[in-house]
Each structure stands twice: as C-alpha cells, then as structure tokens.
Amino acid sequence: MTVLLAVLAGLPLTLLVTVCAFAIGLVGGVPIMLGLRSRIFPVRIATRFLVDLIRGVPTIVWLFLLYFGFSFGNFRFNSLGAAVLGLGIISAAYLAEMYRGAFLVLAKGQSEAAQALGFGRRTTFVRILAPQAIRTALPSLTSYLLALVKDSSIASTIGVTEIVFAATTFARQNPESAGLTPFFFAAGVYLAVSIPLAVVARRLDTRLRRSF
Amino acid sequence: MGVPLVTQSNELPTAGVELSHISKSFGSHLVLDDISMKVAPGSVTALIGPSGSGKSTLLRCVNLLEIPEAGTVTVGSKTVIAGRKVSEKDLLALRREVGMVFQSFNLFPHFSVLRNVAFPQERILGRSREEAEARALVLLERVGLKDKAHQHPGKCSGGQQQRIAIVRALALDPRAMLFDEPTSALDPEVGVEVLAVMRELASTGMTMIVVTHEMQFARDVGDHLVVMADGKIIEEGAPNAVMSDPREERTRRFLSAVLER
Amino acid sequence: MDLVQYFPRLLDGLGVSLQLTAISVVCGYLIGLLFALGAASIRPWLRWPTLVVIEIGRGIPALVVLYIAYYGLPSIGILLENFTAAAFGLTFTVAAYSSETIRAGLQSVDNAQREASAALGLSPLTTFVRIILPQGTRSAVPALMGLAIQSFQGTSLAYSISVNELMSQSYQVSTVTFEYLKVYAITGLIYVAIAVPATWLSMLVERRLARGHV
Numbered sequence: 001m002t003v004l005l006a007v008l009a010g011l012p013l014t015l016l017v018t019v020c021a022f023a024i025g026l027v028g029g030v031p032i033m034l035g036l037r038s039r040i041f042p043v044r045i046a047t048r049f050l051v052d053l054i055r056g057v058p059t060i061v062w063l064f065l066l067y068f069g070f071s072f073g074n075f076r077f078n079s080l081g082a083a084v085l086g087l088g089i090i091s092a093a094y095l096a097e098m099y100r101g102a103f104l105v106l107a108k109g110q111s112e113a114a115q116a117l118g119f120g121r122r123t124t125f126v127r128i129l130a131p132q133a134i135r136t137a138l139p140s141l142t143s144y145l146l147a148l149v150k151d152s153s154i155a156s157t158i159g160v161t162e163i164v165f166a167a168t169t170f171a172r173q174n175p176e177s178a179g180l181t182p183f184f185f186a187a188g189v190y191l192a193v194s195i196p197l198a199v200v201a202r203r204l205d206t207r208l209r210r211s212f
Numbered sequence: 213m214g215v216p217l218v219t220q221s222n223e224l225p226t227a228g229v230e231l232s233h234i235s236k237s238f239g240s241h242l243v244l245d246d247i248s249m250k251v252a253p254g255s256v257t258a259l260i261g262p263s264g265s266g267k268s269t270l271l272r273c274v275n276l277l278e279i280p281e282a283g284t285v286t287v288g289s290k291t292v293i294a295g296r297k298v299s300e301k302d303l304l305a306l307r308r309e310v311g312m313v314f315q316s317f318n319l320f321p322h323f324s325v326l327r328n329v330a331f332p333q334e335r336i337l338g339r340s341r342e343e344a345e346a347r348a349l350v351l352l353e354r355v356g357l358k359d360k361a362h363q364h365p366g367k368c369s370g371g372q373q374q375r376i377a378i379v380r381a382l383a384l385d386p387r388a389m390l391f392d393e394p395t396s397a398l399d400p401e402v403g404v405e406v407l408a409v410m411r412e413l414a415s416t417g418m419t420m421i422v423v424t425h426e427m428q429f430a431r432d433v434g435d436h437l438v439v440m441a442d443g444k445i446i447e448e449g450a451p452n453a454v455m456s457d458p459r460e461e462r463t464r465r466f467l468s469a470v471l472e473r
Numbered sequence: 474m475d476l477v478q479y480f481p482r483l484l485d486g487l488g489v490s491l492q493l494t495a496i497s498v499v500c501g502y503l504i505g506l507l508f509a510l511g512a513a514s515i516r517p518w519l520r521w522p523t524l525v526v527i528e529i530g531r532g533i534p535a536l537v538v539l540y541i542a543y544y545g546l547p548s549i550g551i552l553l554e555n556f557t558a559a560a561f562g563l564t565f566t567v568a569a570y571s572s573e574t575i576r577a578g579l580q581s582v583d584n585a586q587r588e589a590s591a592a593l594g595l596s597p598l599t600t601f602v603r604i605i606l607p608q609g610t611r612s613a614v615p616a617l618m619g620l621a622i623q624s625f626q627g628t629s630l631a632y633s634i635s636v637n638e639l640m641s642q643s644y645q646v647s648t649v650t651f652e653y654l655k656v657y658a659i660t661g662l663i664y665v666a667i668a669v670p671a672t673w674l675s676m677l678v679e680r681r682l683a684r685g686h687v
Contacts, residue, residue: 191529
C-alpha cells in the first residue's frame with residue numbers, strides 16, 4: 001500500500017506536464033500548420049524542415065538539450081519548464097501534421113463554394129474550413145493525448161517528480177523489499193489513466209459524428 | 213402566383229456576361245483556346261459538349277474560380293483582365309455579383325440548412341440575423357423545403373441539397389447564375405425537381421449559364437446553345453436550330469451520341 | 474572544435490543504437506504478427522490473453538517496460554544485463570504497437586480475395602500465407618516503416634538503464650566537456666541525419682506502393 005501511495009504521489013505532475021504540453025501543442029500547431037500550407041515556397045520549405053527536425057530528434061534529447069544546454073544570461077529552465085516546453089514543442093509539430101492532414105481531406109468543394117459565394121479568405125478558413133477540419137482531426141488528437149501521457153514519463157530523466165520518478169526513487173530507496181512492485185504500480189496507474197481517457201475520446205467521436 | 217423566387221429586393225437588373233479571348237492551360241495541356249462568348253442579360257445559355265471540352269473550366273472562369281491566362285472576363289460593368297493582378301477586393305466584388313451551383317452541391321455540413329442560407333447573407337451583404345433568416349425561410353418555402361430548415365444537409369436527399377444550394381446562391385441577390393452540371397450527380401427522377409427550380413428561375417429573367425447534359429432542358433429553356441469541343445467553341449446558336457440541324461460534323465457526332473442513347 | 478575527438482565515442486553509441494533498433498524491429502514485428510493472429514483468433518482462450526498483453530504493451534510507457542526488464546525482473550530471479558534487458562523491453566513494445574498495424578493491414582485485404590482463393594480450392598493455410606499475408610503486410614509497410622524509425626528514436630530511452638547507446642555516450646561526453654548545448658545539439662543532429670532521410674524514404678516507398686496497386 002505504501003508503494004502505491006508513493007507512486008501515486010507522482011500522478012499530479014504527470015497530469016500537469018501532459019496537460020500543459022498538450023495545450024502548447026494545440027495552440028502552437030496552428031501557426032506551424034499555416035506555415036506548412038503557405039503558398040510562399042520558402043516559408044513552406046522552412047516549416048517542413050523545422051517540423052522534420054523537431055520530430056527527428058528523440059524526446060529525451062530535446063529535454064536534455066533544454067534543461068542542461070539552454071542558458072540565456074542568468075535564465076535556465078528548471079526541470080518542469082524544460083519538460084513542458086520540450087514536450088510542448090514536439091506536440092506542436094505532431095499536431096500541426098494532424099491539422100494539415102485534416103485540411104487535406106476536406107472536400108475541395110467546400111472552399112470553392114465559399115469562394116463562389118464571395119467569402120474572403122479569412123472567413124472561409126475560420127467559419128467554413130476550420131470547424132470541419134477540427135472534427136476530422138479530433139480522433140488523431142485524442143490518440144496523441146493518450147500517447148503524450150506516456151511520453152510524460154521521459155520527464156523523469158531530467159528530474160521531474162512524476163510517476164516514473166516516484167517509482168524509481170522508491171525502488172532505489174528500498175532495494176531489497178521493492179522488486180517489481182513500484183514499477184507494476186506505475187504501469188497500473190498509466191493504464192488506469194488511459195482507459196477512461198480512451199472511453200471519453202470514443203464518446204466524443206461518436207457524438208460529433210452524429211451532429212454532422 | 214405565390215412568392216416569386218427572385219423577390220422585390222432584387223431591383224437591380226440582371227447582368228450580361230462577356231468572355232473575350234480566354235485562354236488557359238493546365239500544365240502543357242491547352243484547355244481553353246482563345247474563346248470568346250457573349251451572354252445577354254436575362255438570357256439562358258446552355259453549354260454542352262464532350263468531357264474534356266473545357267466547358268466547366270470556361271464556366272469557372274466567369275467567377276474566377278479558374279484564372280484565365282489570357283483574355284478578359286466581364287460581368288455587368290465589372291471587367292477583369294487576365295495577367296493583370298486582381299485585387300482581393302475586386303475579386304470578391306465580382307464573385308458577389310455571380311452565384312454558382314456545383315455538381316456536388318457543396319453545402320456546409322456543419323451548418324443547418326437555415327444557417328447555410330442565412331450566414332452568407334449576414335457576412336457578405338451585412339444583413340442582420342433576423343433579416344437573413346427571414347429571407348432564407350421565404351426562399352426555402354418557395355422550393356418547398358421550409359421544413360428542412362433546422363436539419364443538417366447530411367439528412368437531406370441529393371435533390372433537396374441541390375435546391376438548397378440554389379437558394380443559398382440566390383439569397384445573395386446575384387445578377388447572374390452559373391450552374392456546373394447541376395443534375396449530373398442526381399438520379400434522373402430527382403434531377404427533375406432541380407430542373408423545375410431552374411426553369412422557374414429562368415422565367416423570372418435571371419441571366420443563367422448552364423453546363424449540362426440535359427438536352428431537353430437546353431432545348432426548352434435555353435435561349436442560346438454553345439457547343440464546345442477540345443477547348444474551342446465549335447458551334448453556337450438557337451438550341452432548336454443547332455440540335456435539329458448542326459452545321460459541324462463534330463457537333464453532329466456528339467448530339468447523336470447524346471440524343472439517341 | 475575540440476569536440477571532434479569525441480566523435481568516435483558518439484559513433485560507437487550510434488552503432489549500439491542501430492543494433493538495438495534492428496533487434497527490436499525484426500523480433501518485434503515477428504512477435505507482432507503472432508500477436509495479430511492471436512488477437513484475431515476465434516478461440517477466446519487465445520484471443521483475450523493476447524488482447525490483454527497487447528493493450529498492456531501499448532498502454533505502458535516504454536521507459537517503464539525498460540525499468541521492469543532491468544530493475545524489476547531480478548526480484549523474480551531473472552537477471553538481464555542492460556543490453557539484453559533493453560532488447561527485450563523494446564522488442565515487447567514494438568511487438569505490441571506493430572500488432573495493431575499488422576492486424577489492420579491483414580483486415581484491409583478484401584474478403585473477396587479469401588473467397589476467390591477458397592473457390593479455387595486452395596487450403597486455408599495456403600490462402601493465408603500466399604494470398605492474404607503478402608497483400609496485408611504490403612499495405613502495412615508504410616506504417617511499419619514509420620514505426621521502425623520511431624523505435625530507432627526510442628532506443629535513446631535505453632540510456633536510463635545504462636546501455637552504451639548514443640544518448641548515454643552523449644551524456645557522458647557532455648559531463649566531461651561541460652559543452653551541454655553543443656553535445657546534445659550534435660546528438661540530436663545525428664538522430665535526425667538517420668531519422669529524416671529514413672522518413673523521406675518511407676514516404677517514397679508509400680507513394681510507390683500506392684501507385685503500383687490500383
């Protein structure tokens with residue numbers, strides 16, 4: 001029981017890191033997606049390069065880079081900041097791709113109808129295309145969130161006291177008695193968190209599908 | 213008589229359309245080859261021809277969904293010259309004069325039918341929500357779809373969706389209407405409902421350009437028939453005259469394939 | 474740059490990373506295929522346990538799997554040295570993820586293929602091995618290539634159990650030189666130098682496959 005409590009002590013930070021990074025990704029993904037769809041060739045190429053770069057570097061390397069390597073005058077990231085920012089930037093790159101994919105699937109006729117009616121480009125995007133794209137992207141977004149919960153575990157490597165950190169700390173402090181238990185509980189907590197999330201995601205998906 | 217399809221608020225006369233020396237290529241393929249066409253205000257022009265003849269492309273040049281590489285497009289008193297940069301403002305101004313109906317309807321699935329017809333009026337003509345929705349309901353009633361107002365397009369049949377699409381375009385009081393194969397995606401029986409709406413619209417004096425395979429419609433309702441093939445206009449004239457006695461061999465071939473199926 | 478002297482160490486680490494990738498991908502996909510078959514089995518005593526194992530494999534962070542393999546297993550008598558533990562752990566994760574992809578690929582093969590094969594008189598086994606499997610894996614190839622690239626990046630997690638792969642080496646170099654930014658940047662670029670061209674290659678393969686099909 002003490003093991004479970006020790007491991008659960010890490011849950012708040014797991015959730016905090018996940019939610020903050022996802023929020024950054026949701027918002028940050030938009031300008032990146034716009035850059036990927038830009039009609040200006042250099043912008044499109046540069047954004048593509050940026051996205052490939054962000055996604056090509058493993059998460060742990062990004063976190064170490066931000067935590068150990070980044071210093072601006074007197075400012076250094078603390079472990080939580082580095083974790084949230086690092087995961088946030090990576091999320092933005094992945095979510096931007098999902099937004100882009102959702103727009104690609106949008107029927108070409110929608111933007112043509114909007115143009116033919118005389119809507120300007122901004123109205124067409126915000127009121128006609130984006131609402132439909134969000135509905136299309138939602139399943140991918142929710143499955144990304146589920147993956148992000150697991151990726152938050154990487155923050156343990158730079159000292160964020162989330163679930164895995166709590167488990168390894170407990171294991172280190174009780175080498176004889178601990179054994180598999182803290183890790184099993186950690187695994188269990190992750191499973192326990194992801195199952196309700198998956199259910200909510202599926203319900204959201206069917207509800208949105210019906211309203212169309 | 214009932215409520216007319218084009219109501220009193222449409223005091224402006226309808227506009228004529230003129231395309232002059234229009235050329236366009238897709239890559240190395242010349243789709244429109246120096247085409248000139250004049251559409252008198254209030255007339256109905258039917259555009260027919262084999263697939264790949266460029267008829268849809270030509271139609272889409274009128275509201276600049278396709279930008280021609282050469283030539284000029286005139287709607288009413290507004291002219292756009294190909295090659296010269298067209299400002300966003302002028303582009304929108306031209307598109308607001310012309311309504312378009314697509315083969316695949318293209319209603320906005322995330323809006324209700326009522327919002328589909330009202331929202332463009334609010335956003336483009338600046339009408340208030342009450343005014344826009346009132347006008348929308350009047351028009352929907354005229355095509356017999358008032359009871360669908362609060363449903364989403366996905367729940368409507370193809371014929372219903374197309375009639376709603378026509379109403380959506382008409383709600384903006386356009387001075388000319390473009391139809392891009394409006395019944396091609398519909399069963400023949402269902403297409404009849406849509407053609408009926410188009411007939412009535414024609415009788416009110418709306419300038420219409422219709423790309424279609426519906427020969428009966430072209431003959432009965434059209435004032436002018438334009439036959440296209442391989443990016444050129446090969447023949448044009450009064451529908452009855454062209455269809456019963458075509459001058460060109462190509463026209464003859466096309467018409468016999470279409471009329472004697 | 475005085476960091477050049479450390480390049481050989483980093484490249485050694487890269488070699489270990491690539492070895493780990495190769496093992497986890499090859500073994501992982503084979504086991505993933507078995508999982509996929511098990512999950513699609515009509516026999517409940519096979520299907521349910523397999524589904525549970527797959528969901529666990531996909532639901533637990535790879536880092537936790539690695540810790541279990543290295544720190545946890547000794548308590549039940551299984552002592553693995555770090556490379557082996559990493560290999561087992563990553564293989565398990567890859568197997569769980571790939572099983573879903575492979576299952577989807579196999580299901581995407583038109584039922585008509587099965588019917589045609591049966592009508593010709595081919596046995597179910599032959600049908601599966603010679604007709605369904607080749608087509609199913611073919612449609613799964615792009616996703617499997619993406620998964621392979623991700624598992625290459627995932628080998629960086631083996632740092633946490635002291636495997637001498639690229640991430641570990643770069644950590645050690647950084648603590649010796651104190652050039653944190655440069656070292657991690659270079660490490661990142663090494664990963665990118667392999668992952669990004671591999672991604673472009675997989676997109677090319679995807680496009681080529683799509684063309685050849687219909």
